[in-house]
Amino acid sequence: MRPDDRHYTKTHEWVKATGDTALIGITDFAVNELCSGNEGDLVYCDLPEPGRALEAGETFGEIESVKAVADLNTPVAGTVLEVNPAIEEHLEVLSKDPWAEGWMVKLQLKVKNFDTSEMMDAAAYEAFLSESAHS
Amino acid sequence: MKQTSLHDTHVALGARMVEFGGWSMPVQYASILDEVRTVRTTAGLFDLGHMGRFRVSGPDAVALVDRVSTNHCAKIPVGAIRYALLCREDGYPIDDLLVYRDPDEVYLVVNASNTEEDLAWIREHSAGFAAEVDDLTAATGMLALQGEKSVEILQPLVEGCDLASIKYYRFDRGTVCGLPDTRISRTGYTGEPGFEVYVPTAEAPCVWNEILAAGEPHGLKPIGLGARDTLRLEAGMSLFGHEIDAEHHPLEAGLGFAVKLTEEKGDFIGRAALERLAANPTRRLVGITTPGPRVPRQGHVLVAGDERVGEVCSGGKSPTVGTNIGTAYVRLGFDQAGQALELDIKGKRQPCSVQDLPFYSRTRK
Numbered sequence: 001m002r003p004d005d006r007h008y009t010k011t012h013e014w015v016k017a018t019g020d021t022a023l024i025g026i027t028d029f030a031v032n033e034l035c036s037g038n039e040g041d042l043v044y045c046d047l048p049e050p051g052r053a054l055e056a057g058e059t060f061g062e063i064e065s066v067k068a069v070a071d072l073n074t075p076v077a078g079t080v081l082e083v084n085p086a087i088e089e090h091l092e093v094l095s096k097d098p099w100a101e102g103w104m105v106k107l108q109l110k111v112k113n114f115d116t117s118e119m120m121d122a123a124a125y126e127a128f129l130s131e132s133a134h135s
Numbered sequence: 136m137k138q139t140s141l142h143d144t145h146v147a148l149g150a151r152m153v154e155f156g157g158w159s160m161p162v163q164y165a166s167i168l169d170e171v172r173t174v175r176t177t178a179g180l181f182d183l184g185h186m187g188r189f190r191v192s193g194p195d196a197v198a199l200v201d202r203v204s205t206n207h208c209a210k211i212p213v214g215a216i217r218y219a220l221l222c223r224e225d226g227y228p229i230d231d232l233l234v235y236r237d238p239d240e241v242y243l244v245v246n247a248s249n250t251e252e253d254l255a256w257i258r259e260h261s262a263g264f265a266a267e268v269d270d271l272t273a274a275t276g277m278l279a280l281q282g283e284k285s286v287e288i289l290q291p292l293v294e295g296c297d298l299a300s301i302k303y304y305r306f307d308r309g310t311v312c313g314l315p316d317t318r319i320s321r322t323g324y325t326g327e328p329g330f331e332v333y334v335p336t337a338e339a340p341c342v343w344n345e346i347l348a349a350g351e352p353h354g355l356k357p358i359g360l361g362a363r364d365t366l367r368l369e370a371g372m373s374l375f376g377h378e379i380d381a382e383h384h385p386l387e388a389g390l391g392f393a394v395k396l397t398e399e400k401g402d403f404i405g406r407a408a409l410e411r412l413a414a415n416p417t418r419r420l421v422g423i424t425t426p427g428p429r430v431p432r433q434g435h436v437l438v439a440g441d442e443r444v445g446e447v448c449s450g451g452k453s454p455t456v457g458t459n460i461g462t463a464y465v466r467l468g469f470d471q472a473g474q475a476l477e478l479d480i481k482g483k484r485q486p487c488s489v490q491d492l493p494f495y496s497r498t499r500k
Contacts, residue, residue, distance in 0.1 A: 036151045038166035044428040066167045067361045
């Protein structure tokens with residue numbers, strides 16, 4: 001079961017808010033789509049510079065595997081406070097622990113109570129994945 | 136989506152299936168990079184059931200193939216194979232293919248995504264030729280065994296054919312896994328020695344399983360299209376839709392060896408245009424290597440200072456070379472080995488340098 005302390009998007013990002021900041025990452029499903037469980041096939045992750053202001057839905061970076069490149073989008077608006085330094089050197093953290101160690105960016109939220117109407121909780125995301133797998 | 140007769144076998148092996156040329160095909164069974172290493176060090180088995188296969192028969196079979204393709208079919212010895220292209224009148228390619236010269240007919244192997252278009256094109260140009268073109272794709276399964284262990288693995292399953300004696304780009308027939316008169320060619324798309332075997336569709340799973348079992352002690356593994364792409368890129372082999380497309384002619388693609396502009400070849404579709412294009416080269420397909428983290432990808436622009444001088448066709452992380460590699464069309468003047476350029480990846484620059492193809496070559500015996 002995926003952690004239920006955060007919101008999930010249909011494009012397989014997660015956002016975990018604490019006060020007026022939030023961590024953004026991608027789900028285990030997104031990581032697996034890129035590397036099929038072979039963490040060595042992840043080759044690069046491009047993350048933004050701190051200080052950059054992002055709108056909800058904006059692409060903040062890219063993640064690349066041997067066979068594909070995927071955009072990284074933020075589900076919420078905010079300013080980049082930090083990016084996870086562990087990712088650049090150790091992409092395998094995304095595969096090992098996409099929920100805690102594998103966070104990507106920390107945002108200063110533009111709106112503390114951001115719009116979650118298009119997002120899902122863990123159970124709904126689970127249902128969304130199994131629905132997509134059978135369609 | 137079409138499926139080869141090995142579809143369920145791939146799924147049972149844990150393959151990740153993707154759409155390729157209208158077919159559901161295995162992109163990988165394990166790590167793509169590990170699969171590349173497996174083929175370079177031992178051997179790999181590939182399902183190529185998706186590729187298009189035609190038989191051209193009749194008294195004018197050779198003449199028809201010579202009319203529609205760029206290589207010189209009449210000069211191919213029986214038992215040999217040549218690489219060729221099908222071009223439009225303007226000299227730009229519709230597809231690339233292998234031409235097998237059988238005693239009384241010609242056998243063609245084309246790209247999956249172009250099979251129907253190629254068939255229609257060849258038939259459309261067959262008026263006046265006493266020749267017939269049959270599509271054998273659905274009836275045929277095709278497996279490739281590639282790697283230095285391939286003879287060792289396959290020979291015990293073959294009767295009536297000495298595999299080691301088949302030279303590069305030659306073929307023979309023998310009994311494979313009990314299937315008589317099976318076409319076995321010393322061809323491949325990896326840069327390694329190996330064979331491609333053509334069997335009846337329904338027999339492909341049985342042959343696949345027998346080869347896999349026989350090869351297991353040697354380290355043989357099933358290999359997906361992901362690794363196949365890296366292997367062919369390392370070996371400097373072009374892929375339709377990347378190095379070869381309707382915007383790049385075969386001469387700038389470095390495929391002049393397959394375009395016979397000799398007198399005895401005679402006229403063929405696209406010849407006049409190719410002669411004009413040969414006289415006015417503007418760019419050339421080259422290799423690029425980059426020390427940076429980003430993998431060159433199709434469509435990335437190459438710049439020299441602020442000047443756009445080329446565009447990437449293919450790219451990959453190369454476990455064999457140990458760096459990220461790619462192919463690109465580069466304007467003449469910027470195409471020499473060692474030329475420093477930059478990749479423009481969505482506005483971010485990464486250094487790269489031009490290198491002659493191929494990146495990898497095993498000395499052929």
